[in-house]
Amino acid sequence: MSAPARLGRPRLHLRRTDSTNLRARALVLAGAPHGTLVTADEQLAGRGRQGRAWTAPAGRALLLSVVLRELPPLLALSSAVAVADVVGSRARIKWPNDVLVDGRKVAGILAEGRPQEGWAVLGIGVNVAVRPQDLAPELADRAAGLGLEASAIEPTLAVLLSALEQRLAEDPEATLEAFRARDALSGREVRWQHGEGIASGVDDDGRLVVELAGGGTAVLDAGEVHLVAPR
Numbered sequence: 001m002s003a004p005a006r007l008g009r010p011r012l013h014l015r016r017t018d019s020t021n022l023r024a025r026a027l028v029l030a031g032a033p034h035g036t037l038v039t040a041d042e043q044l045a046g047r048g049r050q051g052r053a054w055t056a057p058a059g060r061a062l063l064l065s066v067v068l069r070e071l072p073p074l075l076a077l078s079s080a081v082a083v084a085d086v087v088g089s090r091a092r093i094k095w096p097n098d099v100l101v102d103g104r105k106v107a108g109i110l111a112e113g114r115p116q117e118g119w120a121v122l123g124i125g126v127n128v129a130v131r132p133q134d135l136a137p138e139l140a141d142r143a144a145g146l147g148l149e150a151s152a153i154e155p156t157l158a159v160l161l162s163a164l165e166q167r168l169a170e171d172p173e174a175t176l177e178a179f180r181a182r183d184a185l186s187g188r189e190v191r192w193q194h195g196e197g198i199a200s201g202v203d204d205d206g207r208l209v210v211e212l213a214g215g216g217t218a219v220l221d222a223g224e225v226h227l228v229a230p231r
C-alpha cells in the first residue's frame, strides 16, 4: 500500500486573490500544517523570482502554493524535476527551476519562507491552458502554454501533487540525476550579474557550475543566469 498523500490537504481554493504565496504564508503564520494547499483561478499580484511579477490569464493556468514544514535539501531542484515530470519528456529545466519546452518557459517556481524556522511556501505556476494570444507581446518568444484545455488544470494539479510527494521525499542523488537529464543550460554560454562562461552542470549541492571564459570555475548558488544568444 502506498503512503497516504500529504500534500494538498487542507485546501483553500480562491477564485481571485493577490497571490497564493501570500495567502499560504498567512496560513503558515497561523499554524497551517505541512501540505496545506492554496490554489486560485486568478492572481492580481502574482509573485515571480527576483522580485518580478508573475501574470497568467484568469482560469488558464494552474496557480498553487503548498506549505512545507519538512524541507528537502534540494528544494529548488526537486520541485522543478516534479514539474518537469508532469510536463513530459520534452521538458527541460533552466537552473535553478524554470521549466521550458522548446526553449520557452511553461512553468515557474517561487519558494519563499524561513528555512531556519523549518517552513517554506512552494509556489508553482503552470501555463496549462495559456494560449499564444494570451501572452503579452514581450513574452511571446519566451513563454508558452502546454496546449491543453482549461479542464485539464485540476487533473494536472492532482498529478503534480503526486509528483511533488515523490520528488521531495527522494534521495538527493535521484533528484540530481533527473535534473541533469533535463538540464537546459549544460554546455551553453551563460551570463550573470558578475560574469559569463559555459555552464557545465550542477554540483552535488545543486549549485550551477560555470567554466569561466578566462579560465577557472564559478559556482553559483543563487540568482539568475541568462543564456547568451549565439553570435
Ligand code: BTN
Pocket (backbone or CB within 6 Å): 018, 019, 020, 021, 022, 043, 045, 046, 047, 048, 049, 050, 052, 054, 062, 063, 064, 065, 098, 107, 108, 109, 110, 123, 124, 125, 126
Ligand atoms: C518565476 O518567476 O519563475 C516564479 C513564478 C512563480 C509563480 C507562482 S503562481 C502561484 C504562486 N503564487 C505566486 O504569487 N507565485 C507563485
